[in-house]
Structure formats: structure tokens, C-alpha cells
Amino acid sequence: MxxxxxxxxxxxxxxxxxxxxxxxxxxxxxxxxxxxxxxxxxxxxxxxxxxxxxxxxxxxxxxxxxxxxxxxxxxxxxxxxxxxxxxxxxxxxxxxSMLPVECVVRGYLVGSGWKDYREHGTVCGIALPEGLSEGDRLPEPLFTPATKAALGDHDENISYDEVVDLVGADNARALRDTSLTIYTRAHQVAWERGLVLADTKFEFGRGEKPGEIILADELLTPDSSRYWDVERYQAGGDDRLESFDKQVIRRWLASTWDKTGTPPSLPADIVSTTQERYLELEQRLRG
Known part of the structure; x- marks a missing residue:
């Protein structure tokens, strides 16, 4: 602090x-x-x-x-x-006054969405075509909201109807439409810079005007979004879904920690590799 x-x-x-x-x-x-x-x-x-x-x-x-x-x-x-x-x-x-919804948009079949699809043929209850593979681009971006968890808890996926119950029909519609609009535009901007914006999440608060929602918190950072390299993605291979974020940390942690007790300290090479990934993403976006 x-x-x-x-x-x-x-x-x-x-x-x-x-x-x-x-x-x-x-x-x-x-x-x-x-x-x-x-x-x-x-x-x-x-x-x-x-x-x-x-x-x-x-x-x-x-x-x-x-x-x-x-x-x-x-x-x-x-x-x-x-x-x-x-x-x-x-x-x-x-x-x-923050709205209690994590506005997640998924453009590609990956992460928990891929796990959901393998088990149920859906992503957060939304039916998808058969025969999709991990990393495939979805027919259209999906709005898959979640509740915002407190420190130490897990976000929980919720349906659109549950968003309506939480914030009202007008706010729910504005959250969905604005989130999808931002994702679609951002995907194009990222693609032009050699990056795939696979998924992301947004947060919004209420403005002073009736019905106005305000974009808040962080926007399209590697902590809130999954980015891949366009050339690797198109070429295929084992590293096609290697993301510009803390994925290297998750992978190392999953191989060394059973998620009970105090997690181990990060090795120096994991720290430096993660740092490099963040800085490379920034350079590619901002130039």
C-alpha cells in the first residue's frame, strides 16, 4: 500500500x-x-x-x-x-454506482468456454454448432455475463435473464449491446496490429442521466482480455493460442501447486517472461 x-x-x-x-x-x-x-x-x-x-x-x-x-x-x-x-x-x-455484472464477451472457443462446449455443446447455455475445435472463432461474439466476485471468490456465470433481474431490462440491454460493440471494434483494431482479441470483460457504472451507463475500470488490458498472435494463430501448431498475459504463470502454477494452502513463490524466469509478454503486447498495440 x-x-x-x-x-x-x-x-x-x-x-x-x-x-x-x-x-x-x-x-x-x-x-x-x-x-x-x-x-x-x-x-x-x-x-x-x-x-x-x-x-x-x-x-x-x-x-x-x-x-x-x-x-x-x-x-x-x-x-x-x-x-x-x-x-x-x-x-x-x-x-x-457500479453495476454488479462482469460483462464478458467471447469471440473464440477457448478457456472455460471450450470446457463448457466439450461437456454440453454450449457456452454459458448458448448452443453452438457441432464439430468446433479449441480456439475456433465463434459464428458471432457471445455476451456471457458473470457476477463480480469478492476477493478470494470465483466469478459465477449467469444468464441474460439474470442480468435483467439484477439491473433491469434497459440496463441489461445497454450492457449487452455496448459490450458487443466495443469488442467488435476492438477486435478489428487489434487484428490490424497483428493480434487476435479472443475474449475480454468490461465493467460499467450508472451515469447521472437516466439510462446512461459509463465504461469503467480497466479496458482491454491483458489482465481483462486474452490476446493471441495473428500469424501463430493462422499457422496453427502447439503455440497458436499462446496469450500475451499471465498464462505462463497459470501454466507453471498448475504444474507445481494443488490449489490448497499458500501458493509457491514465482521463479525469477517466470517473472521476467511475464513482464516481457506485457511489454510486448503494449508495444504492439500502442506502437
Missing amino acids: TTLADWSLSYQGKVRDLYIPDSASSAASADRLLIVASDRVSAFDVVLAPDIPGKGAALTRISAWWMDVFSDIPQHLLDESPPEEVADRAVIAQSL
């Missing part, structure tokens, strides 16, 4: 810290928030050690770049500079 003048820590997540102005009694009463991306890394819903140097700054730059690409969509960023101590890895944003 970083101590900052005029700001108080309100909440510490797996990889982000949320600060409110000292003048505010709570996040709900604050007019703005300071969101700091740490160098912490999590996998299998636990925070690991050591940190990944420079990760927080890279995530912040990538998210800010995408927010600029989607400047036509209402978003939470304010035109105010964060404190100097965290300037490279923080943003100041509107304080919103």
Missing part, C-alpha cells in the same frame, strides 16, 4: 488499490476516485509473490490508450493528474 497526501485507501483488490479524497467519508460519498494499478499478480483467484515489475504502469498505459480509442463512449476517466508518486500507474475517475 502506498501512502498518499490528500488520499485515503478505501479498498484493496487483487491487483488494484482504490483511494478516496481525505474529505470523503466513503467511496459512495466521494466525487472522484484514485485507482492505482499495482505490480501484484493473481492467478486462480489468489495473489502471488513476487510482483511483476512495471506491470501496473503497463496496464495503465494500455487501458488509457484503449479509452482514447473509444472516446466516443461515455467513460469514467477525469482530466485530472494523479499524485506524482503513482502518476505512471494511476488514474483519477468518476465515482460511479
Whole structure:
């Protein structure tokens, strides 16, 4: 945790810290928030050690770049500079009433979607054609929402009808349509930079205008999205689905830890490889 003048820590997540102005009694009463991306890394819903140097700054730059690409969509960023101590890895944003939905969009059959398809022929209850293989592009992007889990818990997939029950029909429709629009546009932008945007997730809050939703949290970072290399993907082979994120950590952890007790410390080579993957993705996106 970083101590900052005029700001108080309100909440510490797996990889982000949320600060409110000292003048505010709570996040709900604050007019703005300071969101700091740490160098912490999590996998299998636990925070690991050591940190990944420079990760927080890279995530912040990538998210800010995408927010600029989607400047036509209402978003939470304010035109105010964060404190100097965290300037490279923080943003100041509107304080919103967040909608309790992880807006997941899947464009390719991978991860838990592939597991679901193998067992049931569906992804989150949505029927798909027979004969698809891992990594195949889906006939159309799917909106597969989930509940947002507390620290240490797992997100849980929910149906669209359950989203309607949670936030109302108008908000549910806006979440779905906006999420699919952002994904479709972002997929094209990424493809032009030699990247496949396989899936991603968004978060939104309510704006001041009736029915307005505001894009919040991080946007299209390797912590919230799965990116592949276009050339490797098209060529096939064992590494076609190698992603620009912490996949190397998940793979190493799965081979050394049974998910009980305290996870082992990350070896130096795993840390450096992960760091390189984040920085390569940033360079390819931002140029």
C-alpha cells in the first residue's frame, strides 16, 4: 500500500488499490476516485509473490490508450493528474454506482468456454454448432455475463435473464449491446496490429442521466482480455493460442501447486517472461 497526501485507501483488490479524497467519508460519498494499478499478480483467484515489475504502469498505459480509442463512449476517466508518486500507474475517475455484472464477451472457443462446449455443446447455455475445435472463432461474439466476485471468490456465470433481474431490462440491454460493440471494434483494431482479441470483460457504472451507463475500470488490458498472435494463430501448431498475459504463470502454477494452502513463490524466469509478454503486447498495440 502506498501512502498518499490528500488520499485515503478505501479498498484493496487483487491487483488494484482504490483511494478516496481525505474529505470523503466513503467511496459512495466521494466525487472522484484514485485507482492505482499495482505490480501484484493473481492467478486462480489468489495473489502471488513476487510482483511483476512495471506491470501496473503497463496496464495503465494500455487501458488509457484503449479509452482514447473509444472516446466516443461515455467513460469514467477525469482530466485530472494523479499524485506524482503513482502518476505512471494511476488514474483519477468518476465515482460511479457500479453495476454488479462482469460483462464478458467471447469471440473464440477457448478457456472455460471450450470446457463448457466439450461437456454440453454450449457456452454459458448458448448452443453452438457441432464439430468446433479449441480456439475456433465463434459464428458471432457471445455476451456471457458473470457476477463480480469478492476477493478470494470465483466469478459465477449467469444468464441474460439474470442480468435483467439484477439491473433491469434497459440496463441489461445497454450492457449487452455496448459490450458487443466495443469488442467488435476492438477486435478489428487489434487484428490490424497483428493480434487476435479472443475474449475480454468490461465493467460499467450508472451515469447521472437516466439510462446512461459509463465504461469503467480497466479496458482491454491483458489482465481483462486474452490476446493471441495473428500469424501463430493462422499457422496453427502447439503455440497458436499462446496469450500475451499471465498464462505462463497459470501454466507453471498448475504444474507445481494443488490449489490448497499458500501458493509457491514465482521463479525469477517466470517473472521476467511475464513482464516481457506485457511489454510486448503494449508495444504492439500502442506502437
